[in-house]
Amino acid sequence: MALKPALRHDLSDITAERGNEDDRRRKKSIWTQIQNFSHSGSLTAYLIFLPPALLLFTLFVVLPVGEAAYYSFFNWNGYGSPQKWVNLDNFVRVLNDPIFHQSLINNLLVIAVSAFIQVPAAMWLALLISDRSRSSVVFRAIFFLPYILGEVVAGLIWRYMYDGNYGVVAVVFHWFGREAPQVLGERGWAMAALLLVIVWKYFGFHMALFIAGRQGIPDDVVESAQIDGAHRWQITRHIVLPMMRPVVILSLFFSILGSLQTFAIVAALTDGGPSNSTHSAVSYLYTFGIKRMRVGFGSAVGVVLFIICVLVMVFYKQLFMREKEAR
Amino acid sequence: MKREGLFLYYRWLLLFVAAGLCLLPLWATVIGGFKSTGDLRTNPFGFPKEWITENYFSIAASARFWQMLWNSCIITFFSVTFTLLVSSMAAFTLAHLRFAGKRWIGSYLSLGLTFPFATAVLPVFIRVRDMGLLDSYWGVILPQIAFNLGFSIVLLRGFFSELPKELFEAAYIDGCNYPRMFWQITLPLSRPILATVGVLALVDSWNNFLLPLVMINRDEIYPWPLGVMQYQGQYGTDWGRVLAFVSLTMAPAIFFYLLAQKHIIAGLTSGAVKG
Numbered sequence: 001m002a003l004k005p006a007l008r009h010d011l012s013d014i015t016a017e018r019g020n021e022d023d024r025r026r027k028k029s030i031w032t033q034i035q036n037f038s039h040s041g042s043l044t045a046y047l048i049f050l051p052p053a054l055l056l057f058t059l060f061v062v063l064p065v066g067e068a069a070y071y072s073f074f075n076w077n078g079y080g081s082p083q084k085w086v087n088l089d090n091f092v093r094v095l096n097d098p099i100f101h102q103s104l105i106n107n108l109l110v111i112a113v114s115a116f117i118q119v120p121a122a123m124w125l126a127l128l129i130s131d132r133s134r135s136s137v138v139f140r141a142i143f144f145l146p147y148i149l150g151e152v153v154a155g156l157i158w159r160y161m162y163d164g165n166y167g168v169v170a171v172v173f174h175w176f177g178r179e180a181p182q183v184l185g186e187r188g189w190a191m192a193a194l195l196l197v198i199v200w201k202y203f204g205f206h207m208a209l210f211i212a213g214r215q216g217i218p219d220d221v222v223e224s225a226q227i228d229g230a231h232r233w234q235i236t237r238h239i240v241l242p243m244m245r246p247v248v249i250l251s252l253f254f255s256i257l258g259s260l261q262t263f264a265i266v267a268a269l270t271d272g273g274p275s276n277s278t279h280s281a282v283s284y285l286y287t288f289g290i291k292r293m294r295v296g297f298g299s300a301v302g303v304v305l306f307i308i309c310v311l312v313m314v315f316y317k318q319l320f321m322r323e324k325e326a327r
Numbered sequence: 328m329k330r331e332g333l334f335l336y337y338r339w340l341l342l343f344v345a346a347g348l349c350l351l352p353l354w355a356t357v358i359g360g361f362k363s364t365g366d367l368r369t370n371p372f373g374f375p376k377e378w379i380t381e382n383y384f385s386i387a388a389s390a391r392f393w394q395m396l397w398n399s400c401i402i403t404f405f406s407v408t409f410t411l412l413v414s415s416m417a418a419f420t421l422a423h424l425r426f427a428g429k430r431w432i433g434s435y436l437s438l439g440l441t442f443p444f445a446t447a448v449l450p451v452f453i454r455v456r457d458m459g460l461l462d463s464y465w466g467v468i469l470p471q472i473a474f475n476l477g478f479s480i481v482l483l484r485g486f487f488s489e490l491p492k493e494l495f496e497a498a499y500i501d502g503c504n505y506p507r508m509f510w511q512i513t514l515p516l517s518r519p520i521l522a523t524v525g526v527l528a529l530v531d532s533w534n535n536f537l538l539p540l541v542m543i544n545r546d547e548i549y550p551w552p553l554g555v556m557q558y559q560g561q562y563g564t565d566w567g568r569v570l571a572f573v574s575l576t577m578a579p580a581i582f583f584y585l586l587a588q589k590h591i592i593a594g595l596t597s598g599a600v601k602g
Contacts, residue, residue: 060473
């Protein structure tokens with residue numbers, strides 16, 4: 001690496017602010033500079049501090065993405081080296097697969113449910129417990145609890161809840177004297193059931209975001225509105241909610257990101273069934289790429305997912321999150 | 328004032344209903360572990376007619392259960408420790424030293440923030456296999472650290488570069504070198520942000536499913552998410568057993584949460600916001 005400019009900057013960092021009296025010292029011979037340099041330990045810093053991060057990151061994050069792009073042009077089972085070049089076949093197959101379409105629709109459903117049910121519900125509750133009273137702290141802890149549990153645990157618990165012979169569904173149907181359906185076994189019901197679990201598990205996170213956002217609104221704004229005689233609802237509608245806009249935008253950002261990563265909860269609850277109707281993009285990738293060791297095909301799915309992700313993120317940031325950078 | 332009273336009723340009612348919906352599945356799970364199959368069928372939410380402790384005891388006495396928690400502990404411990412160490416060293420260099428290509432390296436390391444791990448999972452699998460690390464703890468730990476680096480470096484770097492500059496200048500003049508500055512000034516002053524990054528990495532690693540699922544094929548080193556799925560696959564709808572198993576596996580997380588609830592909520596939300 002470019003050592004020379006590095007060391008000059010290093011020293012000037014300190015000396016520049018010390019003013020002219022140090023000008024003389026700055027012009028010391030190269031040799032003393034190098035001595036200084038190793039004394040300051042910045043050589044060690046460069047040689048020891050940065051490489052581990054760079055190495056790990058390159059090996060396990062950056063290169064794999066490039067390799068995924070490369071493998072996606074092959075038909076390869078993962079053994080030996082990829083030989084069978086198949087052009088864009090993998091992509092054609094992914095993009096024409098109705099199951100993949102369904103899984104993308106499911107991802108969109110997750111986002112929609114988050115935007116229209118989860119976020120409003122979380123906001124509603126957050127505004128009720130955004131003060132710092134004891135009871136509010138307790139309720140917040142309760143609502144946040146499902147979020148810290150593993151997705152696998154959430155999936156299995158609800159698999160029991162939805163079991164037509166045992167759990168909650170059975171009880172509710174028995175109240176009405178009816179035989180309960182196997183919710184997770186029926187197309188249409190299964191996806192709705194999955195969405196409910198996602199709301200249950202993640203609304204606490206959004207609520208915590210909103211509470212933090214609400215607590216960030218200065219008290220005097222609200223107080224002055226109260227003095228002017230505004231009602232609770234008026235304050236919420238015209239002061240609090242508009243001021244929470246950045247937090248809502250952020251929270252939807254996490255919903256989108258989360259939706260594109262949904263996997264374990266699907267695996268534990270429905271495993272993509274019945275008849276592949278509840279896959280998410282990642283569980284599709286797992287089931288049809290990884291499980292069967294179709295490296296080329298799986299990589300193509302990964303690449304499509306990558307492109308969707310980057311596009312969505314860039315688009316979303318451009319559209320909504322510019323204010324953040326202006327700050 | 329009457330209005331105010333009405334609001335309070337509505338607030339409490341709503342909060343209790345929501346808390347009920349939130350906790351009911353967890354309650355049914357824990358209590359379900361004590362029930363016989365017949366009892367589960369007719370009475371999923373109430374107390375058991377007859378307390379059956381055999382499910383819990385037999386699981387708590389099985390080596391398999393403790394092995395699986397132990398595996399999770401090892402993987403989580405090393406993931407969190409090395410995430411903190413590696414990313415704080417890199418963040419320190421990026422925050423306090425000037426060198427050619429610094430900006431480039433900074434944005435290079437934050438590339439990982441925008442896409443899901445699943446995109447890279449197959450090539451990572453092949454790399455781990457070629458390194459001979461399949462079916463080992465390190466096969467899970469190393470990729471996990473790598474994927475934590477993006478957000479941790481962003482968070483840490485932001486915090487480090489806001490530490491007062493005078494401190495470092497004074498230390499420099501007193502002959503303190505960079506590694507010592509890192510250990511004795513930066514790290515001790517950065518406990519809050521280290522805690523935030525630590526909590527994020529901890530929860531991530533403890534609950535991770537996809538990575539061990541792909542990398543580990545040997546029962547003996549299964550972390551708990553794989554173990555619990557395997558157990559469910561084995562006992563199917565013998566729910567008494569499965570629920571007891573699920574309850575016991577989520578116990579450490581709930582215990583830890585109750586201990587440090589405030590820090591965990593703050594860590595997970597503020598970490599997410601800034602990252």
